[in-house]
Amino acid sequence: MPRRLHQLKRPKVRQDWKKETLYNLSRLVTPPAANKTFFQQKWLAKSMTRGYHNPYVREGTWTRMFDRRLPAVVSMNHEYLARYDGSEMASGRGSGVEKNPKDELEGEGGRGGQSDRVDKTPYMHMTFHPLERRLDTAIWRALFASSAKQARQFVVHGWVKVNGKKMIYPGYQLNPGDMFQVEPERVMFATGARKRKANSAASDQDVRSEEADEEGSKSTSRRAVEEQDEQDEVEDEGSDAGAATLESDAEREAVSTKPEDENDPKKAMKKLVTRAKRILEDSKRKLSGKRQQELRAFAQSVRKTMSKHRGADESPEDTVEDFEAALAQIMTKIPDDAVAQASTSAQQTEVTADAITRASSSSSSSSSSSSNPQMQDPSKHDEYTARKDAELLHAALERARANPRDVTKPYATPWKPRDYMSAFAFIPRYLEVNQNVCSAVYLRHPVARPGLAEVPTPFHGETLALAFNWYLRRR
CATH class of the missing domain: 3.10.290.10 (RNA-binding S4 domain)
Structure with a gap:
């Protein structure tokens, strides 16, 4: 050996x-x-x-x-096998027969006009x-x-x-x-990918990819600073530094939201908590107080799940199922709240002007013709964003349940194929x-x-x- x-x-x-x-x-x-x-x-x-x-x-x-x-084997022509039963191989022996019926069939085009071409057997x-x-x-x-x-x-x-x-x-x-x-x-x-350490679920290839991403972000930010300096040579040094810092920060944000992070349930849940906070901040005026409390409770439960993932003996399957049930309940109540708020706002604001009626009809026709939910009725905007965020959260939880992070496994989790496979x-x-x-x-x-x-x-x-x-x- x-x-x-x-x-x-x-x-x-x-x-x-x-x-x-x-x-x-x-x-x-x-x-x-x-x-x-x-x-x-x-x-x-x-x-x-x-x-x-x-x-x-x-x-x-x-x-x-x-x-x-x-x-080795020799491929036989199916047309020849269907036409003959093998007895023709012995017919004519000793009588000077030199041509085989199989060759005649191949000459007629039994092999698609490629009877002269014979592939070599390795x-x-x-x-x-x-x-x-x-x-x-x-x-x-x-x-x-x-x-x-x-x-x-x-x-x-x-x-x-x-x-x-x-x-x-x-x-x-x-x-x-x-x-x-x-x-x-x-x-x-x-x-699967190898673990970095015995007590960690991270893998060597994850660490290498993170280091490569950091180096790439540093190089891109450095290149952006140089280009900005070349373009803004006439301007003040303070404005040059500010523009370079802003551009580098934007690039760091773009790098931080790379699609590879979606495979890590911890990072995905962090993003979902941030998204839940933004939903609450943007839709305080449209959603009811009860729905806002439910969304806050949901975000808090996600944080608890993130802390449970750090333990070695915790299994996220039960909590994920509970999250899905709670998410389904919240999403079934949001459209009813939107409809109720729309009806109450319609009762409170009674407008009898014909111009406003025409404007509303024209806006409704344009919103129905447009496929972009942002161009539709503003009262439906919160419902659309809530549904979209809920779908993203549901997909992330599904990925976390199908490929969970478990430090007790001998391979790195979430599971990834090994390098050079x-x-x-x-x-x-x-x-x-x-x-x-x-x-x-x-x-x-x-x-x-x-x-x-x-x-x-x-x-x-x-x-x-x-x-x-x-x-x-x-x-």
């Missing part, structure tokens, strides 16, 4: 989601063969390919698994196909672990089941139809994966077909051919 997995001076590609692996993949080339013997070429190819294809399997174990018979890409049957390799291919070594650890620790029974042997050979399942909490830990997020054809229950089915053994090999590998066919020749009996 290699001690130093990742090297940048002599790059070797590994089966993991590391940034070093991505960098080595970008530099991966076919080794030059001008100044090397055939033996050296084979040994170098073997070293490169074995470093990627499960190097945790001992070399002696792998040589016993090696098979010189590489599996046989050499199937050199390490026996390793794909291993349980740890299948777990890594199914995206249940961030590396083949981690998948091996899951199996040894007893977090994997095969056909409903616990399997602790990572070298178990899967058969077609076998179903393996990994503990969902282990999968969340393997594919997207470049490796693919599933081979011979696996059927269900990410909801963290289980997969090994459908069949991987095979090569014209133009396609089902064993994922980053190496060129020439490199794999040299590695295949190394493992043959006669070197």
Whole structure:
């Protein structure tokens, strides 16, 4: 088992989601063969390919698994299979028949006018196909672990089941139809962001993104100050400094309201409390006193929930459900208050002038034609803003309940995908994966077909051919 997995001076590609692996993949080339013997070429190819294809399997174990018979299939024409039953292959033997009915059908356009084009079958890409049957390799291919070594650890620790029974042997050979399942909490830990500290729910990538945002805001504010200084060279220094400070403050506000903060329920709730305060300040004259008290109580309960999130043993699910119920009650009462206030204001202000009637009719027609609620009746403005803020609050609470912040989890919460995962997020054809229950089915053994090999590998066919020749009996 290699001690130093990742090297940048002599790059070797590994089966993991590391940034070093991505960098080595970008530099991966076919080794030059001008100044090397055939033996050296084979040994170098073997070293490169074995470093990627499960190097945790001992070399002696792998040589016993090696098979010189590489599996492949040939695609058959469905029109030919529908027309003939196979007896035509034996007809005319010994009578000088040279042309096959299959060739005649292909000549008629059975392959869409591409009978002359034959895709090459990449046989050499199937050199390490026996390793794909291993349980740890299948777990890594199914995206249940961030590396083949981690998948091996899951199996040894007893977090994997095969056909409903616990399997602790990572070298178990899967058969077609076998179903393996990994503990969902282990999968969340393997594919989620790592914690910054053991007692904190923040992750390293969150800290890095915050630092990058701070540096970006400083650079943008610095650039804004320089541009402002260049434009206002004639003006006084005090006005220049004031304008730069205002612009930088506006940019800091824009950066502070970045969309990434919506994933953090704590920051989202802080914004919701601020929004609730603004609703109360803007709608004191329109909403009734009882509704204002309810909104204040609602904002206070949100603050209490924020304080509960800091504890390690608190679960926000019950409080979120209570918030939703209280929110629904408040929202059902706000339209009634608006209608009641509109009727009372109409009774108090009795205007009989025809001009005012025409003006009100014209304003109502323009507001009905306009889709912007700001241009409609001012009495409906508070109702619209309250509904909009309530919808935003409901969405934030839904996100907090679906992806809560829990410091007891071994992974960072709220859960986020691990860095550098997207470049490796693919599933081979011979696996059927269900990410909801963290289980997969090994459908069949991987095979090569014209133009396609089902064993994922980053190496060129020439490199794999040299590695295949190394493992043959006669070197």
